[in-house]
Amino acid sequence: MRTLTVDLAERSYPIYIGSDLLRQAQFFTPHIVGRKVAIVSNTTVAPLYLQQLREALVGYELTEIILPDGESYKNWETLQLIFDALLRDKHDRKTTLIALGGGVVGDMTGFAAACYQRGVNFIQVPTTLLSQVDSSVGGKTGINHPLGKNMVGAFYQPQAVLIDTATLQTLPPRELSAGLAEVIKYGLICDEPFLTWLERHIEQICQLDNPALIETIERSCAAKAQVVSADERESGVRATLNLGHTFGHAIETEQGYGAWLHGEAVSAGTVMALHMSKQLGWLTEQQRDRGIKLLKQAGLPIVPPLSMTAETFLTHMAVDKKNIDGHIRLVLLRNLGEALVTAEYPAEVLHDVLSTDYSTIAASI
C-alpha cells in the first residue's frame, strides 16, 4: 500500500493506493466524524463492490444510493436522487458521503457533498482507472448542462481518496484504455521520463499487471497532485491538465454525452493538440507521432469523428471554461513533457488543425 498526500494546507488529504483496500475499515474510520454515512454508487459497480464496503463500515448508519450508470445521467435530476435520500434519512452536517464508482459517481457525489447543507464531508473510492488517475484527485466536482459539460459544479476537496487496484480486474478493456488517455497526458505535459516508462510498459499495463498498475497510478496521481497543489482553482498551471480536453469536450458534446467515453474523446483531442503543436513548429513530426503511437497502443481512438467539421468544433469550443473574454485558449506542447496554455496562435493554424484528415496521419503510425 502506498500513500500520497495532496498538499492544500488545511484541505490536504491522503490518497491510499493498493490492492484490496476496499474491505479494510482502517482506511475509512479516521475520515468519518459522525455516525451516518451515505454510500453513492451506480447499478454497475454496486453489485460488484458494495458488499465489501458495507462490511468495512459495520457500526455506521448507512444510506445506500444507487444511481443509473453513465455520463448521460450526470445531470441535476440524478443529483436530486442523492439529496432526496439524504433528506429522507435525515442526514445532518456531520454526515459523510462515500463515492463508490467511476468519474461520474465521483463528480456527482462530490458536488452533492459541496452543496448539501452548504457542505459536508466525502470520501472518494474510484473504481475505474480514469477516475483513479484523474477525477478523484483535485477537487473538481460537478454536473453537465445541456449546453456544456461540467458547466455547473464546485471546487471541493474530499477527506481521503482510496484507490483499490483490485477493482480494475472487472473494468471493461475499453474503459481501461479511456483511463490511459489521462495517464499518457501526464507524461506529455510534465513528465517526459514517465512517457518513456509508459512506452516500455504499456503491454503489462494493458494486461492488468498489478505492480505496473500501482506504479502507473502513483506516478499519475503524483503528477496531478503536484499541479493541483500549485494551483487549486485553475488560475494558471492547472489548466495544462486539459491537454486535448478542449477538442475532446467538443467531440463529447456534439456526439451526445456517453457516445464517446471521456478518455476516448480526450485521446482524439490530444492527437489534435499534438498535431497543432507540430504545425506551430514546437514539436517535430517524430515527437508528434510518439504521442499518437502510445495512444494507439493503449487501444484508444486517434481520429476524431469524421462528421465533425471545423465549424462544429468552433461552436462548442467557444463556451470552454478556459476562455477569457471570448478568446479560445488551448493547451499545447512546447516540447514533450512541457505544456503551455495560450490563445496566441494564428487563427488559420487552428482552422487547419480542425480541418485535417487525421485518418491519413493514423495510417502512417
Place this chain on the structure above:
Amino acid sequence: MRTLTVDLAERSYPIYIGSDLLRQAQFFTPHIVGRKVAIVSNTTVAPLYLQQLREALVGYELTEIILPDGESYKNWETLQLIFDALLRDKHDRKTTLIALGGGVVGDMTGFAAACYQRGVNFIQVPTTLLSQVDSSVGGKTGINHPLGKNMVGAFYQPQAVLIDTATLQTLPPRELSAGLAEVIKYGLICDEPFLTWLERHIEQICQLDNPALIETIERSCAAKAQVVSADERESGVRATLNLGHTFGHAIETEQGYGAWLHGEAVSAGTVMALHMSKQLGWLTEQQRDRGIKLLKQAGLPIVPPLSMTAETFLTHMAVDKKNIDGHIRLVLLRNLGEALVTAEYPAEVLHDVLSTDYSTIAASI
C-alpha cells in the same frame, strides 16, 4: 455614504450603504474584472430599478435575467434559467453576476455564481430591508428543496455589497416589517444598546426616515459582519444568528414557502425562543415581553399559526442544519443581548413551548 468591511482575509469585501448609490458606476467598476456582466433580478424589482443599473453599467456587455418573484421560485428550475442565459450568451469565468432584488434573488444569484463553471464573481445589490441587513452579508447562498429550506447551497462571498436605501421607498410595508425581524434579532443576540436604540426609533424607522434607516442598516450589518468574520462556515458563534429560525423554518415549511414571509416566520419563532428562554429561567417575563413588544411595534406577527401542533414543529425541526447526530439544537437567550446554541434542555420544556397558546401572551403585551 458609509462603508463597512466584512473581514474574511483574501475574501474580504466592502458594504456600501447610502441613498441613490445604484446609478453610480464608481461603486461597480472596481469589482468587475471582465467585459461581461449578467444582472439577475425579478419581475417586481426589474421594472423599478433595472434601468438605473443599466445606466451605471454602460460599456459592459449585459445579459439581463428576470426571474419570477417569490420564495416559491427559489428552486432548481428557476436557478436553471440563470445557467441557461449565461451559457446562451457565452459567459466565461471572468463574468460578473449582479443580484438586483431581495433575499431570494440574492441567494439564487450567489449560488449560481458559486456553481457556474465552478465559481465566478458576483455583486449583491439587495433592495429589501431583509436582504440588506441579513442575507446579503455572510456568503450563505442556496435554494430550497421540497423537503427543507436552503438545503442545497454554498458558502460563497460576493465581491461587494451595495445597499441603496432609496429602494426601500417602494418596499411594501409588510416586507419592511419582515426585515425588522432580523434587525431586532441583532439587538437580542449580541447588542443590548442597539435594542434600546431600536425601542426609541421604531416609529421613525417604520416611517422610512433616511438617517434612521442608514443607522439601522449599518448597525445590523456591522453586527452580522462581526459574527461572520469570527465564524465564516457556521461551526460556532455564527449559529446564534439563527435565533427564532429553527421554529421559523418549521412554520415556513409547513405553511408552504411564501405563505408567511421569512421575517414573519422568524418573528413568531423569536417569540417562541424568548418564551423558552424565560421558561428555562434565563430571561425574566419583563425581558421576554420587551422583545415581543418591539416585534409587535415593528408590525410583525407574534403568534405562530394556530394549525401547527408540537408534532408538526418537531417533524420539521428534525432536519435543521444546526442539528448534530439527531439532537435538536436551538438558539436561546441567556440574557438580552447574549445568545447561546444548545441541545441541552429538558425535552418537556421544548414540548411545553411548542404547545403554548401564544395568543394569550400576545393579548397581554
